[in-house]
Amino acid sequence: MYIYAFLKTPTSPLNLPPGIKGSLEIISSQGLSALVEPDLQAEDLPDTDEQLMQFVVIHDQITCAVFHQTSLLPVRFGTCFHSEIALFEHLALNQQNYIRKLEQLQGKAEYCLQGVPLAPPQNPPNQPNPTDSPPLRGRDYFLAKKQLHQRQLEHQQQQSQQWQQLIDMISQTYPETRLADSQPNRERIYILIPLTNDLKLKQQLNHWHSQYTYWQLSLGEALPPYHFL
Numbered sequence: 001m002y003i004y005a006f007l008k009t010p011t012s013p014l015n016l017p018p019g020i021k022g023s024l025e026i027i028s029s030q031g032l033s034a035l036v037e038p039d040l041q042a043e044d045l046p047d048t049d050e051q052l053m054q055f056v057v058i059h060d061q062i063t064c065a066v067f068h069q070t071s072l073l074p075v076r077f078g079t080c081f082h083s084e085i086a087l088f089e090h091l092a093l094n095q096q097n098y099i100r101k102l103e104q105l106q107g108k109a110e111y112c113l114q115g116v117p118l119a120p121p122q123n124p125p126n127q128p129n130p131t132d133s134p135p136l137r138g139r140d141y142f143l144a145k146k147q148l149h150q151r152q153l154e155h156q157q158q159q160s161q162q163w164q165q166l167i168d169m170i171s172q173t174y175p176e177t178r179l180a181d182s183q184p185n186r187e188r189i190y191i192l193i194p195l196t197n198d199l200k201l202k203q204q205l206n207h208w209h210s211q212y213t214y215w216q217l218s219l220g221e222a223l224p225p226y227h228f229l
């Protein structure tokens with residue numbers, strides 16, 4: 001039995017999308033429910049990377065489709081229970097904890113703010129393009145190279161300062177944030193806010209574009225709270 005998410009028992013029917021291979025069901029116990037695909041087992045999952053990624057994408061699409069109808073706790077891809085009895089035992093054991101978490105996350109969504117560092121300009125303002133001048137030689141060449149290296153260092157320092165300023169500002173404005181591990185040429189901040197603040201956050205992004213000019217900023221769509229469980 002494959003599981004996608006936990007949620008409060010719905011008071012009205014949900015519009016369930018097709019599952020990875022079959023149909024989905026809601027299994028409930030004492031006010032807590034699980035979104036499952038009963039006929040999908042762990043051994044049915046593919047063992048090739050390409051097929052596995054396809055299944056991961058479908059898993060996320062299903063989770064998001066239901067999330068836009070009700071708050072839920074998303075479950076990691078590939079999670080299965082051996083039987084319905086095992087699932088009921090899990091629901092009973094975690095009922096209070098899951099319900100409390102669902103109440104904390106009620107009506108909230110996760111947004112990913114991504115920053116890509118912009119490369120420094122090749123030439124500082126008000127200086128001629130090197131292609132318009134004779135090639136530099138000897139001491140002039142090494143001096144120009146040193147100046148270029150210094151400008152790149154200053155650009156990187158200012159870039160780092162801007163990103164830290166953005167982190168500090170977001171943390172003060174939006175208390176529920178998570179920083180992702182740094183990756184080459186990309187930084188990410190996850191922000192948890194009520195869905196009703198969606199438009200305000202997107203308007204704030206326009207202000208950030210003009211304020212943090214050393215970064216290319218983009219904001220993802222509303223997602224289940226993957227990073228806040």
